[in-house]
Amino acid sequence: MALIVQKYGGSSVADAEKIKNVAQRIAQAKDKGDQVVVVVSAMGDTTDELIKLAYQVSKQPDNRELDVLLSTGEIVSSTLLTMALEAMGYEAISLSGAQAGIRTDAVYSQARIVEVDPERIIRELDKGNIVIVAGFQGVTEEMNITTLGRGGSDTTAVALAASLGAEICQIYTDVEGVYTADPRLVPEAQRLSEIGYEEMMELASYGARVMHPRAVELGELFNIPILVASSFTQSSGTLIYGGASMEVRNKVRGIAHDLNVAKIAVVGVPDRPGIAAAIFESLAKAGISVDTIVQNAGLGKITDLTFTVARSQLSKAIRLVRPIAESMGAKKCVSDSKLGTVSLIGPGMQNTPGYAARMFRVLSEKDINIQLITTSEIRITCIISGDRVKDAVRALHQAFELERGE
Amino acid sequence: MALIVQKYGGSSVADAEKIKNVAQRIAQAKDKGDQVVVVVSAMGDTTDELIKLAYQVSKQPDNRELDVLLSTGEIVSSTLLTMALEAMGYEAISLSGAQAGIRTDAVYSQARIVEVDPERIIRELDKGNIVIVAGFQGVTEEMNITTLGRGGSDTTAVALAASLGAEICQIYTDVEGVYTADPRLVPEAQRLSEIGYEEMMELASYGARVMHPRAVELGELFNIPILVASSFTQSSGTLIYGGASMEVRNKVRGIAHDLNVAKIAVVGVPDRPGIAAAIFESLAKAGISVDTIVQNAGLGKITDLTFTVARSQLSKAIRLVRPIAESMGAKKCVSDSKLGTVSLIGPGMQNTPGYAARMFRVLSEKDINIQLITTSEIRITCIISGDRVKDAVRALHQAFELERGE
Numbered sequence: 001m002a003l004i005v006q007k008y009g010g011s012s013v014a015d016a017e018k019i020k021n022v023a024q025r026i027a028q029a030k031d032k033g034d035q036v037v038v039v040v041s042a043m044g045d046t047t048d049e050l051i052k053l054a055y056q057v058s059k060q061p062d063n064r065e066l067d068v069l070l071s072t073g074e075i076v077s078s079t080l081l082t083m084a085l086e087a088m089g090y091e092a093i094s095l096s097g098a099q100a101g102i103r104t105d106a107v108y109s110q111a112r113i114v115e116v117d118p119e120r121i122i123r124e125l126d127k128g129n130i131v132i133v134a135g136f137q138g139v140t141e142e143m144n145i146t147t148l149g150r151g152g153s154d155t156t157a158v159a160l161a162a163s164l165g166a167e168i169c170q171i172y173t174d175v176e177g178v179y180t181a182d183p184r185l186v187p188e189a190q191r192l193s194e195i196g197y198e199e200m201m202e203l204a205s206y207g208a209r210v211m212h213p214r215a216v217e218l219g220e221l222f223n224i225p226i227l228v229a230s231s232f233t234q235s236s237g238t239l240i241y242g243g244a245s246m247e248v249r250n251k252v253r254g255i256a257h258d259l260n261v262a263k264i265a266v267v268g269v270p271d272r273p274g275i276a277a278a279i280f281e282s283l284a285k286a287g288i289s290v291d292t293i294v295q296n297a298g299l300g301k302i303t304d305l306t307f308t309v310a311r312s313q314l315s316k317a318i319r320l321v322r323p324i325a326e327s328m329g330a331k332k333c334v335s336d337s338k339l340g341t342v343s344l345i346g347p348g349m350q351n352t353p354g355y356a357a358r359m360f361r362v363l364s365e366k367d368i369n370i371q372l373i374t375t376s377e378i379r380i381t382c383i384i385s386g387d388r389v390k391d392a393v394r395a396l397h398q399a400f401e402l403e404r405g406e
Numbered sequence: 407m408a409l410i411v412q413k414y415g416g417s418s419v420a421d422a423e424k425i426k427n428v429a430q431r432i433a434q435a436k437d438k439g440d441q442v443v444v445v446v447s448a449m450g451d452t453t454d455e456l457i458k459l460a461y462q463v464s465k466q467p468d469n470r471e472l473d474v475l476l477s478t479g480e481i482v483s484s485t486l487l488t489m490a491l492e493a494m495g496y497e498a499i500s501l502s503g504a505q506a507g508i509r510t511d512a513v514y515s516q517a518r519i520v521e522v523d524p525e526r527i528i529r530e531l532d533k534g535n536i537v538i539v540a541g542f543q544g545v546t547e548e549m550n551i552t553t554l555g556r557g558g559s560d561t562t563a564v565a566l567a568a569s570l571g572a573e574i575c576q577i578y579t580d581v582e583g584v585y586t587a588d589p590r591l592v593p594e595a596q597r598l599s600e601i602g603y604e605e606m607m608e609l610a611s612y613g614a615r616v617m618h619p620r621a622v623e624l625g626e627l628f629n630i631p632i633l634v635a636s637s638f639t640q641s642s643g644t645l646i647y648g649g650a651s652m653e654v655r656n657k658v659r660g661i662a663h664d665l666n667v668a669k670i671a672v673v674g675v676p677d678r679p680g681i682a683a684a685i686f687e688s689l690a691k692a693g694i695s696v697d698t699i700v701q702n703a704g705l706g707k708i709t710d711l712t713f714t715v716a717r718s719q720l721s722k723a724i725r726l727v728r729p730i731a732e733s734m735g736a737k738k739c740v741s742d743s744k745l746g747t748v749s750l751i752g753p754g755m756q757n758t759p760g761y762a763a764r765m766f767r768v769l770s771e772k773d774i775n776i777q778l779i780t781t782s783e784i785r786i787t788c789i790i791s792g793d794r795v796k797d798a799v800r801a802l803h804q805a806f807e808l809e810r811g812e
Binding site for chain 2: 053058079093143
């Protein structure tokens with residue numbers, strides 16, 4: 001008898017019919033004789049609707065209150081899923097994040113899990129119950145409710161799998177798995193049957209929305225195999241696990257892209273210590289994440305500082321950066337909101353110069369100008385004009401023969 | 407500096423605008439320098455909508471899960487009200503029933519409060535916070551969520567007022583207070599400026615929907631003055647407290663009525679022990695409340711057993727009672743679903759025979775047939791045809807000169 005953790009996303013439980021469908025799938029797993037713990041997201045657009053309500057009563061809702069409000073979405077879906085299972089004759093019980101022992105820090109709206117106390121879950125499993133846990137939420141030492149921010153329910157699922165010693169964590173969503181590129185851009189994109197944690201993290205960080213990098217990271221840390229598959233079909237999905245990298249060494253695994261990219265360039269600033277610190281501290285305080293940072297060594301004592309932020313945060317970032325740049329004597333502060341990234345991901349990428357060269361040639365043949373380049377061990381990312389991203393992804397997918405499959 | 411507890415019902419917080427209006431009223435109380443604890447119900451029809459969802463996934467939703475589901479309604483309204491207060495510059499915090507220390511037994515869907523641990527509320531008040539508590543809910547020793555059943559939020563408010571030693575518990579609702587009769591039936595009905603706990607309990611038990619008798623009972627037990635007033639006007643409402651009875655001794659205070667009444671009569675049953683027990687045990691097991699019970703001493707060894715139930719439970723009750731009646735040799739088992747009650751309520755009623763006689767005369771003059779009569783210390787109730795209830799209430803209101811006010 002194994003213990004498995006399943007997670008179902010919001011689109012999989014969007015209405016009563018879909019909830020019953022998910023209950024059927026859970027029942028199948030239980031019928032195999034396994035112990036089953038299920039993590040569930042809020043139904044469909046519930047979270048957005050609750051946020052809308054909050055902004056109807058307050059221009060700037062308090063984060064503590066917003067977390068309590070949003071946590072109700074997952075509680076609603078967890079009870080309905082439990083009722084649907086009971087209606088089918090299965091023993092089940094719903095638990096809130098707090099009841100399930102998800103303890104977090106007190107950073108409201110993006111809390112981190114500090115520890116999981118699985119005592120209650122184990123007790124319910126031992127009684128024969130299927131345990132349905134409200135995802136995306138936890139509780140502080142002071143018994144205040146928190147939410148885990150983006151990718152929260154995935155993170156709940158992997159954390160529970162780790163603390164329960166589960167055999168596998170199955171993430172059921174509205175896509176069939178992880179693809180060599182976004183199938184909406186590249187119809188020939190192939191589903192990967194498996195991928196390593198590191199590559200998955202890079203894919204997720206650089207635009208593949210199928211799973212949040214944070215949950216993948218947790219999976220790697222505790223060595224929990226994660227299956228990503230569709231909740232609507234019986235397709236076998238993609239297994240994310242530790243073994244994959246070794247078997248498929250030195251091969252491009254996939255192409256990620258991101259259209260939510262904007263660039264700020266502080267041009268002609270005196271090259272002395274403290275400039276970058278002043279700018280990035282100010283952005284960090286305002287909660288603005290900076291992705292790529294490039295400082296061009298200029299002529300003499302003048303330098304250019306370029307970095308990217310999410311498109312939605314550009315205007316806020318500019319308002320913060322401009323006065324700092326001016327006070328430091330920068331020539332000008334320019335921005336471009338219409339950028340995108342395209343990333344080539346695979347093990348050993350950085351140590352194999354051929355890949356980078358081939359990537360740049362493919363883009364140049366398509367007359368796509370590269371604005372910035374960043375790399376990691378297993379990734380090469382080019383920042384290009386947003387309206388060329390689609391062409392770039394298609395050309396690279398073809399050039400690296402990803403339509404051939406594994 | 408006094409401590410007051412306020413409670414706002416679902417119609418008072420039905421949308422964002424109404425929530426902001428309630429926030430204004432709470433702010434006024436806070437501005438007077440008092441410590442304020444607020445209990446809030448779920449927004450408008452939220453509870454009904456959640457119940458509908460539950461029945462979409464299950465024909466018979468489990469009570470434990472239903473309680474968790476329904477408890478989210480009050481959590482949503484409590485966070486929104488807190489946000490609205492914060493937007494006005496007030497310090498406030500929302501607490502769930504569990505966080506507010508409402509401990510209950512484990513009778514899901516109609517849990518009883520076992521104790522209140524007000525430690526967290528006191529801590530938040532000491533920080534200067536207005537504390538907004540989600541009504542209608544509590545938590546068991548096992549940390550399972552419960553709901554308190556009908557009148558739940560009123561009960562939460564009075565229980566908190568008692569445990570915090572509040573000066574007063576203010577129940578804000580969509581009516582202006584307690585009236586001598588339902589103003590929709592009797593336009594001349596007068597608002598009572600005050601009423602005793604006992605009379606209020608009888609009024610509430612026999613049809614006045616303004617407050618649940620259970621919360622009034624708790625108020626009497628801990629001697630908490632309860633003000634019932636409108637959340638939409640500045641009208642002064644009705645004060646329910648211990649002193650009232652003495653001052654207005656021997657006076658009809660109000661007329662309650664109830665149209666949700668059905669009667670079952672088991673006719674011609676052998677008069678031997680055990681018959682009533684068999685019938686009422688069976689009804690109790692099915693969760694059917696029986697109100698009035700009358701056993702008519704018949705001729706010889708034959709008796710008639712008559713009792714009333716809520717109209718909505720009649721068909722279920724009949725299905726249970728008929729086979730028992732038949733097995734005991736009853737002649738027949740008849741029912742009438744179209745009954746109503748009219749009740750005269752005031753202190754010392756039973757000890758002043760004149761009231762009963764006058765009541766019966768008034769009804770007879772209107773040609774209204776009395777089917778059953780029940781009395782208490784402070785109440786006389788007649789069960790009559792449902793379609794004559796309106797006439798009966800009006801005639802009695804006039805005969806006892808209630809339009810004159812106090």
